Amino acid sequence: MKSAVKQKAMDLLNSVKLRRTNPRVAILGVLLAVDRPLTRDQISTRLGRDAPDKVTIYRTLESFVREGLVHRAFLRERVWHFELADDCTEQQCHPHFTCISCGDTHCFTAVTMPMARSPEEGFVIGHQRVQLEGFCPKCNPNA
Amino acid sequence: MKSAVKQKAMDLLNSVKLRRTNPRVAILGVLLAVDRPLTRDQISTRLGRDAPDKVTIYRTLESFVREGLVHRAFLRERVWHFELADDCTEQQCHPHFTCISCGDTHCFTAVTMPMARSPEEGFVIGHQRVQLEGFCPKCNPNA
DNA sequence: AAATATTTGCAACTTAGTTGCATTTGGCTA
DNA sequence: TAGCCAAATGCAACTAAGTTGCAAATATTT
Numbered sequence: 001m002k003s004a005v006k007q008k009a010m011d012l013l014n015s016v017k018l019r020r021t022n023p024r025v026a027i028l029g030v031l032l033a034v035d036r037p038l039t040r041d042q043i044s045t046r047l048g049r050d051a052p053d054k055v056t057i058y059r060t061l062e063s064f065v066r067e068g069l070v071h072r073a074f075l076r077e078r079v080w081h082f083e084l085a086d087d088c089t090e091q092q093c094h095p096h097f098t099c100i101s102c103g104d105t106h107c108f109t110a111v112t113m114p115m116a117r118s119p120e121e122g123f124v125i126g127h128q129r130v131q132l133e134g135f136c137p138k139c140n141p142n143a
Numbered sequence: 144m145k146s147a148v149k150q151k152a153m154d155l156l157n158s159v160k161l162r163r164t165n166p167r168v169a170i171l172g173v174l175l176a177v178d179r180p181l182t183r184d185q186i187s188t189r190l191g192r193d194a195p196d197k198v199t200i201y202r203t204l205e206s207f208v209r210e211g212l213v214h215r216a217f218l219r220e221r222v223w224h225f226e227l228a229d230d231c232t233e234q235q236c237h238p239h240f241t242c243i244s245c246g247d248t249h250c251f252t253a254v255t256m257p258m259a260r261s262p263e264e265g266f267v268i269g270h271q272r273v274q275l276e277g278f279c280p281k282c283n284p285n286a
Numbered sequence: 287a288a289a290t291a292t293t294t295g296c297a298a299c300t301t302a303g304t305t306g307c308a309t310t311t312g313g314c315t316a
Numbered sequence: 317t318a319g320c321c322a323a324a325t326g327c328a329a330c331t332a333a334g335t336t337g338c339a340a341a342t343a344t345t346t
Contacts, residue, residue, distance in 0.1 A: 019311085019312055019313075019323065019324070020312075020313095021311075021312070021323090021324065021325080022311095023324085023325075024324090039302095040302080040303085041302090052325075052326080053325070053326045053327075054302090054303085055303090055304080055305090055325080055326065055327080056324080056325055056326070058302090058303065058304080059304095059324080059325085060324090060325095063324095074217060074218070074274070075217070078221060078223070078301090078302080078333080078334085079301090079302065079303095080221070080302085080303085095259050097266060097268070100269065106266075108259065108261075108262050109262075110262040111259050111260065111262050113256070113257070113259060114256070114257065116238050116251065116254050116256060116273060116275055117254065118251075119251050119252075119253040119254050120280075121280065122279070122280025122283055123240060123249075123277060123278070123279060123280060123283075124277040124278040124283055124285070125240070125275050125276075125277040126243065126276055126277035126278070127275070127276045127277065128273065128274070128275050128276075129273070129274040129275075129276075130259060130271065130272070130273050130274075131217070131271070131272040131273075131274070132259055132268050132270070132271050132272075133268075133269055133270045133271075133272075134266060134267040134268040134269035134270065135266070135267040135269070136265070136266060137263075137264070137265025137266060140265055140266075140267055142267070162292065162293075162342090162343055162344075163343080164292090164293065164294080164342075164343070165342095166293085166294075167293090182333095183333080183334085184333090195294075195295080196294070196295045196296075197333090197334085198294080198295070198296080198334090198335080198336090199293080199294055199295065201333090201334065201335080202293080202294085202335095203293095203294095221302080221303085221332090221333080222332090222333065222334095223333085223334085
């Protein structure tokens with residue numbers, strides 16, 4: 001891991017008062033190094049033979065979510081994806097785009113959507129998520 | 144099952160050329176009778192002791208999805224929800240609202256959202272889904 | 287009513303994530 | 317710097333949602 005990433009991971013852990021353990025620094029380092037949601041399995045693969053046990057990864061990610069460092073992205077595959085929460089607001093994260101051909105997911109951080117309005121009295125909308133599907137540039141049949 | 148619902152279920156099956164078997168009519172009947180996404184388990188419960196095997200339900204729902212009669216709604220719980228596709232367009236379904244207190248999901252069929260625009264050349268957005276979370280009228284702490 | 291391709295149900299399996307518990311470790315205090 | 321202890325880790329076993337294979341049943345066609 002690059003030392004700048006490692007330092008940033010340590011700083012983040014300090015900022016939320018989580019102990020700076022090896023698994024936590026490593027997992028946060030992976031999420032800092034990529035710019036898109038990863039599954040537990042993808043995180044394990046990226047850490048290779050030094051990867052912590054899957055239970056530890058799940059529990060670590062859970063603590064990050066609890067502290068607001070990380071968000072879960074709910075994509076179609078019935079598998080959770082985790083990503084840094086840094087450019088999300090209270091009300092909404094950026095839209096996620098998943099390619100129906102290669103399956104890759106991209107974060108559209110530059111895209112903002114208006115919040116939906118409640119269709120009737122009484123609903124309080126706290127959070128909005130937008131998921132997009134289609135072809136990524138690599139798989140675009142018209143390109 | 145009310146005979147009008149049963150008739151509608153049969154008509155739908157005919158329209159997509161699926162055999163009119165008991166499990167299919169029953170499952171479609173359940174989806175016609177409610178106006179929100181249901182899980183496989185909820186469908187089984189509603190059918191009681193006459194419910195088909197869960198494998199049959201999954202396969203039946205899959206065939207409905209294939210024929211465009213039913214959509215999968217991807218909600219947070221890692222469990223699939225199925226609903227009639229009738230008021231969805233090619234590009235987007237209505238937003239789904241899930242109450243963070245009681246967990247119930249409601250369809251906001253009256254709400255339309257603008258489609259997201261691709262942030263850069265090359266992405267083709269084919270479909271958009273919007274998920275909302277908050278308090279439903281029943282659980283609204285301010286009401 | 288018989289023929290046949292489709293559908294169903296059962297049992298066994300897979301995969302993602304969880305729980306319990308004994309062991310290890312980070313951070314604090316002396 | 318050593319020692320303490322709550323917090324974190326890893327292993328094994330478990331749960332829940334959905335899938336696969338195959339033999340038995342059934343909807344449609346003739």
